Amino acid sequence: MLEPGNAIEITDFMGTAGYYIDNGMENWETLISTVGFDIPRGTYQIIINYKTEGSGQFYNVTCRDPDYKIITGRTKVGLDSGKSEESFNIWLNESVEDFRIELGYGGNGYLLVNGICIKETNAWKRIQTFILVTFLLLIDSIYILYHRNILGKITVSKRKIFFGLLIIILFSSYPIFSYYLYDGHDLQFHLMRIQGLKDGLLDGQFPVKIQPGWMNGYGYGVSVFYGDIFLYIPAFFTLLGFPIQTAYKIYMIIVSSVTCLTAYFCFGKMFKDDKVGLLASMLYTLAPYRLSCLYIRGAVGEYTALAFFPLIFYGLYIIVSEREEKCHEGVMPAIIGFSGLILTHILSCEMVGVVTIVFCLILWRRIIRPKRFLALCKVVLNTVIINLWFIVPFLDYMQGSYKVTERSNEKTQTFGLFVGQLFSFFPQGFGDGYSVKERLDPVEIMPLSVGGALIFGAILFVFYWIDNNKDVWEKKVGKLCLVTSFVLLWMTTIWFPWDKLQDINSVLKFFIQKLQFPWRLLGVITILLTVVCCCLIKLLQKNEKQKAALCACFLGMMAILTSGWMLSSMMNKNDVVFVPDKSKLDTFYSIGGEYIPSGTSIGEFKNEVPLLSDNIIMTSYNKVYNNIWISCENNSVENGMISLPLLYYKGYIAMDENTKELLEVIAGSNNRVGVNIPSNYHGSIRVKFMEPWYWRVAEIISLLFFVGIVMVYFYSKKKNKLERR
Numbered sequence: 001m002l003e004p005g006n007a008i009e010i011t012d013f014m015g016t017a018g019y020y021i022d023n024g025m026e027n028w029e030t031l032i033s034t035v036g037f038d039i040p041r042g043t044y045q046i047i048i049n050y051k052t053e054g055s056g057q058f059y060n061v062t063c064r065d066p067d068y069k070i071i072t073g074r075t076k077v078g079l080d081s082g083k084s085e086e087s088f089n090i091w092l093n094e095s096v097e098d099f100r101i102e103l104g105y106g107g108n109g110y111l112l113v114n115g116i117c118i119k120e121t122n123a124w125k126r127i128q129t130f131i132l133v134t135f136l137l138l139i140d141s142i143y144i145l146y147h148r149n150i151l152g153k154i155t156v157s158k159r160k161i162f163f164g165l166l167i168i169i170l171f172s173s174y175p176i177f178s179y180y181l182y183d184g185h186d187l188q189f190h191l192m193r194i195q196g197l198k199d200g201l202l203d204g205q206f207p208v209k210i211q212p213g214w215m216n217g218y219g220y221g222v223s224v225f226y227g228d229i230f231l232y233i234p235a236f237f238t239l240l241g242f243p244i245q246t247a248y249k250i251y252m253i254i255v256s257s258v259t260c261l262t263a264y265f266c267f268g269k270m271f272k273d274d275k276v277g278l279l280a281s282m283l284y285t286l287a288p289y290r291l292s293c294l295y296i297r298g299a300v301g302e303y304t305a306l307a308f309f310p311l312i313f314y315g316l317y318i319i320v321s322e323r324e325e326k327c328h329e330g331v332m333p334a335i336i337g338f339s340g341l342i343l344t345h346i347l348s349c350e351m352v353g354v355v356t357i358v359f360c361l362i363l364w365r366r367i368i369r370p371k372r373f374l375a376l377c378k379v380v381l382n383t384v385i386i387n388l389w390f391i392v393p394f395l396d397y398m399q400g401s402y403k404v405t406e407r408s409n410e411k412t413q414t415f416g417l418f419v420g421q422l423f424s425f426f427p428q429g430f431g432d433g434y435s436v437k438e439r440l441d442p443v444e445i446m447p448l449s450v451g452g453a454l455i456f457g458a459i460l461f462v463f464y465w466i467d468n469n470k471d472v473w474e475k476k477v478g479k480l481c482l483v484t485s486f487v488l489l490w491m492t493t494i495w496f497p498w499d500k501l502q503d504i505n506s507v508l509k510f511f512i513q514k515l516q517f518p519w520r521l522l523g524v525i526t527i528l529l530t531v532v533c534c535c536l537i538k539l540l541q542k543n544e545k546q547k548a549a550l551c552a553c554f555l556g557m558m559a560i561l562t563s564g565w566m567l568s569s570m571m572n573k574n575d576v577v578f579v580p581d582k583s584k585l586d587t588f589y590s591i592g593g594e595y596i597p598s599g600t601s602i603g604e605f606k607n608e609v610p611l612l613s614d615n616i617i618m619t620s621y622n623k624v625y626n627n628i629w630i631s632c633e634n635n636s637v638e639n640g641m642i643s644l645p646l647l648y649y650k651g652y653i654a655m656d657e658n659t660k661e662l663l664e665v666i667a668g669s670n671n672r673v674g675v676n677i678p679s680n681y682h683g684s685i686r687v688k689f690m691e692p693w694y695w696r697v698a699e700i701i702s703l704l705f706f707v708g709i710v711m712v713y714f715y716s717k718k719k720n721k722l723e724r725r
Helices: 123-147 156-176 187-202 229-240 244-271 274-285 288-296 300-321 324-342 346-362 370-386 388-398 452-467 473-492 498-502 506-515 518-543 545-573 602-606 693-724
Strands: 008-013 016-022 032-034 037-039 042-053 058-062 085-092 096-104 110-121 616-624 627-634 640-647 652-656 665-667 672-677 681-689
Touching: 016 042, 032 110, 042 096, 042 123, 085 123, 096 110, 123 229, 156 244, 156 274, 156 288, 156 545, 187 229, 187 244, 187 300, 229 244, 244 274, 244 288, 244 300, 244 518, 274 452, 274 518, 274 545, 288 300, 288 518, 288 545, 300 324, 300 346, 300 370, 300 473, 300 518, 324 346, 324 370, 346 473, 346 506, 346 518, 370 388, 370 693, 388 693, 452 473, 452 518, 452 545, 473 518, 498 506, 518 545, 616 640, 627 640, 640 681, 652 665, 672 681
Parallel strands: none
Antiparallel strands: 008 016, 016 110, 032 096, 037 096, 042 085, 042 110, 058 096, 616 627, 627 681, 640 672, 652 681, 665 672
């Protein structure tokens, strides 16, 4: 039931009925509203059906004594004139009195309200069940730990380490505990990826390849080009019913936790010292570049990839540095690390891959030893086979014509850094990346610093290097990492000749252009300088333990001060967004549109209607996600064409519902999915995305190989335990 205010009821307006208002009517400022009613706690979907022309029309959600939980993000929300339905969800933790949905007319064009539907969903029950099950599992775990006296067996030192790791995770994550999200440069894009995975799973895809919902429902092949296996975690939480920003916050905390723990595990094992592992975890987790990716850039793929850098370094270190009979122990960490990069951020994989090759060339005398070389070959081969399910579709689509595969004349060097940016001790927590020319204007540049702790660690290591001539292994490792870091630091600046390298040949030009911003190398620099700091502490421990402890405390305090300053300024200066569901997402926000077929005008995707050639008659049409059912006739002697509101990618098929005959599918008008309709055709057609057979074969190979390698790994571990006994 609606309270129309001064709107008039119309029974037939463009084929629909509803309450109508325009600026030719008196008191048009009044609101059209649902009748107020009491609503119990729970989750609800609100669907507003309307027609409008012009701008300024909006809706409000309100109630008696409304608080922030009701009105945040739901006050004067604009109604898109290109749509006829607005759908959103609300989460109520308690019952609400006099609940209303209000619609307002802004004074331009007209507004016709066809109806408002409010229906309860089961999301609240799913969320409550999940929380209850999680709580019970936690209680059971604590009981088992207590009953078996596992907690009592943990030493005081281990408890301190655990507490330290917990503090690092919480300190790096405290901006997450806000009612909003801090708006990152690419945040909308990655939230849309999470929503796209959810929609793809509901569409019946697994793994999801073409995400529905993008670009007004045309779909986007982002999952083929951009690994998203870990984004299934927040997608799972959205399927349970959690708000999308809550699901994303959970993911951010998980990634920060994994980053902290992998750094502790890898460096603690590498240096055989838990305290050094704790320091490394602090330096790496609180590094300015990682925090910048996490909060300011919203670079989900990149900050997730950073969680795997320690595993790669540790694995390669074991293979190259340990005794030959133990080098096989580094294979599994390296496989996990490189697989993580492939499945999160291809560009990070390329950067780390190049640095790894350089290290192998420098250390070639060690690499050519049979067992070490075999271990490296195992890393490469196993990583490729395990990730075939992603690599095969990726390479398949990279043969096509997309923006990401196009050659351009863009230059990279202009986005390099100034030396002053690199060595800022207390970087600010806001801003953006700019070219040299753009920096002439009064702009706020985002933090792209190594950070005070890592800078001081590198300087102190150089002093130690000068004062001590003895070449122990910690010094050798530190020297290699330090020199490599200095070279990479040079490469991040405007003084490195990126543009000249681009002009050498087309291959170099392609890869350098994909790097786009030289400062992306800061991720690799961060892990290398963390190793340098750890080497410094271990070297000092050999002769001057008190100095080592003081140095470790100093570096730790610098890390806390630098990151604390950065996060505080970020929270004070950065914009915030409130994204409870997909109604707050821009489906056209594809950043540079890298994975859209060349020559596509996405502005035309506002039109959701199939385009028919003159000889085609459409009798019925239905679209659900990436699936379309259409009945049509072609009574002419010539073939016809239907261009459907789906963005064309290899893999779409059209099948006659009765005969199961496949019809030809091509890139139609503006790269829509085009279906060739034969002459004298009468029937119903289903159009859907189906993975090519060799994609499925690659998935099966990867799955079987993954299961096999895990079984072999645990069998070997068990066998080694028995042999030690």
